Amino acid sequence: MFLHIDCNAYFASCEVATRPGLEGKPVVVANETENGGGVILALTAEAKALGLKRGTPLFQVRNLIRANHVVICPVDHKKYRRISHQIMEAVQQQGIVQDFVQYSVDEFFGTLPSDQPDELRHYAAMVKDMIAQTTGIPVSCGLSQSYTLAKVATHYAKHYKGYKGVCVLMPENRQRALALLDIADVWGIGRQSRAKLYALGIHTAQELVECDEKTLGKVFSAAGLNTWRELQGTPCIDLHRPAKQRSIMQSRTFVYMTDSLQTLEQDIRTYAAACAAKLREQRSVCRTVQVFLSTNRHREDLAQYRNSVGIHLPSPTADTPTIAKAALAGLHSLYKEGFLYKQAGVILSNISEEEGMQLDLFSEPEDERHRKLMQITDALNKKYGDDTINFGL
DNA sequence: TCTGGGGTCCTAGGACCC
DNA sequence: TCTGGGGTCCTAGGACCC
Numbered sequence: 268m269f270l271h272i273d274c275n276a277y278f279a280s281c282e283v284a285t286r287p288g289l290e291g292k293p294v295v296v297a298n299e300t301e302n303g304g305g306v307i308l309a310l311t312a313e314a315k316a317l318g319l320k321r322g323t324p325l326f327q328v329r330n331l332i333r334a335n336h337v338v339i340c341p342v343d344h345k346k347y348r349r350i351s352h353q354i355m356e357a358v359q360q361q362g363i364v365q366d367f368v369q370y371s372v373d374e375f376f377g378t379l380p381s382d383q384p385d386e387l388r389h390y391a392a393m394v395k396d397m398i399a400q401t402t403g404i405p406v407s408c409g410l411s412q413s414y415t416l417a418k419v420a421t422h423y424a425k426h427y428k429g430y431k432g433v434c435v436l437m438p439e440n441r442q443r444a445l446a447l448l449d450i451a452d453v454w455g456i457g458r459q460s461r462a463k464l465y466a467l468g469i470h471t472a473q474e475l476v477e478c479d480e481k482t483l484g485k486v487f488s489a490a491g492l493n494t495w496r497e498l499q500g501t502p503c504i505d506l507h508r509p510a511k512q513r514s515i516m517q518s519r520t521f522v523y524m525t526d527s528l529q530t531l532e533q534d535i536r537t538y539a540a541a542c543a544a545k546l547r548e549q550r551s552v553c554r555t556v557q558v559f560l561s562t563n564r565h566r567e568d569l570a571q572y573r574n575s576v577g578i579h580l581p582s583p584t585a586d587t588p589t590i591a592k593a594a595l596a597g598l599h600s601l602y603k604e605g606f607l608y609k610q611a612g613v614i615l616s617n618i619s620e621e622e623g624m625q626l627d628l629f630s631e632p633e634d635e636r637h638r639k640l641m642q643i644t645d646a647l648n649k650k651y652g653d654d655t656i657n658f659g660l
Numbered sequence: 661t662c663t664g665g666g667g668t669c670c671t672a673g674g675a676c677c678c
Numbered sequence: 679t680c681t682g683g684g685g686t687c688c689t690a691g692g693a694c695c696c
Contacts, residue, residue, distance in 0.1 A: 277696095297664095298664055298665075304661085304662045304663070304664095305662080305663085305664075306663065306664060308664075308665095322663090322664090323663090324662060324663045325662075325663095326661075326662040326663080327662085327663085329662095342664090342665095344665090344666090370695095370696085371667090371695075371696045372696070373696075374696075454694095454695085455694070455695085456694090457693060457694050457695080458693085458694090459692080459693060459694085460693080460694085488670065488671075488693090489669095489670075489671095490669075490670070490693085490694080508668085512667075512668095513667085513668075513669095514667070514668085515666095515667095516665080516666060516667075517665085517666085518664095518665065518666080519664090519665085520663080520664065520665085522661095522662090563663090564663095565662095565663055575690085575691095577689080577690090612665090
């Protein structure tokens, strides 16, 4: 049977687990900026009880937060990655879960070698308790015959206290569980698919299961049909993914709007450098540098403009100056005067392994010197902190 | 005043080939 | 009236995920 492990309110749980005195308090994690911007990214049960919700801009709930002494923690992705790694190692060491894979920072999949509900519940509870003990993170577990059904099970484990964090979905109780589940809560059904399915009169997961393939084919692509099969208990999702990222992105929504090319250049340089450092960290090189630029889409009263461009590099590289130069060239081709910009970013794609990388005909020994320079700057930044040394381009 | 920041995969259509 | 018929590769954008 397939097992799904989902951490509860992950970012908030990490803060509670690592910062003394937060237990039992309403806590929200937000990407707060100096200016009071930002949105709620995660919240504890106590914060949810106050009516706060994920995705809400902080400025809309300032009074509620003040009146109830809600603790606001700034988002700390490094910490969450570290704890995620601890969970992974602990589960692997425990040895109960097989085919264990990390799906995201707060979700894991695996299998358990049994088809007896009681036995499955017992094993999953052991995993769950072990994670709580070693890391302080509460998790919910779902078990069923496919990844998608396991996630349905986790949904129930999370939302109904009676399950005590572990739900096993067997063929016998599957129909009932799916009949009570809105299709929007099914993994793989997003806003667009939901709207189309609603239009067909399909509202619950069970109605989706009962739909015939031909009808669905008109609405769904290959991925959607896989979801449909998984819901019927036929596993067909492969989670085997390359260990390394296929694209690397860095972007920001600015505190202020700006029309200054110089300011944008500054930001793009910073993003390009950060992307390049990440790229080198995973020992990869890229061939394409994409840049995008956007005005404030929430300001309907202002002229809107958004655009992106991809720059191809003559040869794969992880060299900061080369990547930054390409990104700036991209910015210059995108930039138009007369708009107030609110967001910009850099994406590296066409990523391959550094080993055996293809040099082009005209690459020079200079490249070797660049590589050494990168190694030294990365080592310094690792040792003394991220911004110890930068490039004056 | 103020509205996130990452990722993945798939598909349609354009450019090009013979 | 009518204006080949296949292919491949690449890219931008859509849809989804957390």
